Amino acid sequence: MxxxxxxxxxxxxxxxxxxxxxxxxxxxxxxxxxxxxxxxxxxxxxxxxxxxxxxxxxxxxxxxxxxxxxxxxxxxxxxxxxxxxxxxxxxxxxxxxxxxxxEKNRTLEVEVESAFELSAEQLQTLAAALSKRLDRTVKPKAIVNSALIGGLHIRAGDLVIDGSIRGKLNKLAEALKS
Known part of the structure; x- marks a missing residue:
């Protein structure tokens, strides 16, 4: 590869x-x-x-x-x-x-995984917040993944924001193991 x-x-x-x-x-x-x-x-x-x-x-x-x-x-x-x-x-x-x-157009495609389908308004609000944080025009791509239980998992290039309940449970399990 x-x-x-x-x-x-x-x-x-x-x-x-x-x-x-x-x-x-x-x-x-x-x-x-x-x-x-x-x-x-x-x-x-x-x-x-x-x-x-x-x-x-x-x-x-x-x-x-x-x-x-x-x-x-x-x-x-x-x-x-x-x-x-x-x-x-x-x-x-x-x-x-x-x-x-x-890169030239300063745009970024962002994968937004959620447990349930997000409304157009929710995606637009999220895109606006991410655009401000990343200083780029963000194009969200919604993906439904019921395994997340709730919350969001956002992947923007190298940046990953895991605000899902599944992610928090995994962190808790790791903390309990150590």
């Missing part, structure tokens, strides 16, 4: 720098996401893994799949990836590209 991220990083950075310069960040994000999803499909993996298919043939196959969702610059990017046998890195490149984009 770390090797994948290490190999993907220069491509993601180059793609982001190009897209930012050309003011095409959203378009490139969409194209990367689409092509990354394509290369993860079982049939596509099987086709791209055929040894009799040349590097150029693999790129052309992928471009055929994505023909309505790519432009000439992105096609050149795919050719570069194919030439270096890096088409399999597209999911990691897409993920890192999204991180670069979020």
């Amino acid at each position: 770390s090797n994948t991220n290490t190999f993907a990083r220069p491509y993601a950075k180059a793609a982001f720098e190009y897209a930012a310069t050309a003011s095409k960040e959203d378009a490139w994000s969409t194209m990367l996401s689409f092509s990354a999803t394509a290369v993860e499909q079982a049939e596509v993996v099987k086709q791209l893994g055929k040894p009799e298919l040349s590097k150029e043939g693999k790129v052309e196959f992928l471009l055929q799949l994505c023909k309505d969702n790519t432009d000439d610059e992105f096609a050149n990017f795919l050719h570069q990836l194919g030439e270096n046998n890096r088409l399999g890195l597209l999911p990691a490149i897409s993920e890192q590209f999204s991180e670069y984009k979020a």
Whole structure:
């Protein structure tokens, strides 16, 4: 996994720098996401893994799949990836590209786990408080997890806030063990 991220990083950075310069960040994000999803499909993996298919043939196959969702610059990017046998890195490149984009836009996707479904108003209030604390625009993603019993478990990048009853019970159990 770390090797994948290490190999993907220069491509993601180059793609982001190009897209930012050309003011095409959203378009490139969409194209990367689409092509990354394509290369993860079982049939596509099987086709791209055929040894009799040349590097150029693999790129052309992928471009055929994505023909309505790519432009000439992105096609050149795919050719570069194919030439270096890096088409399999597209999911990691897409993920890192999204991180670069979020950093530039100062946005952060936050997972909010709760035992029960939160209302839109509750999510909005929580997002406003987190935005103020993290100094970023927060996009909450609500997840219902009945195992929490009650409270919230918030994951924002490296920051984890465990205000769940399950978390408090686990801390109490640890304190009693020591």
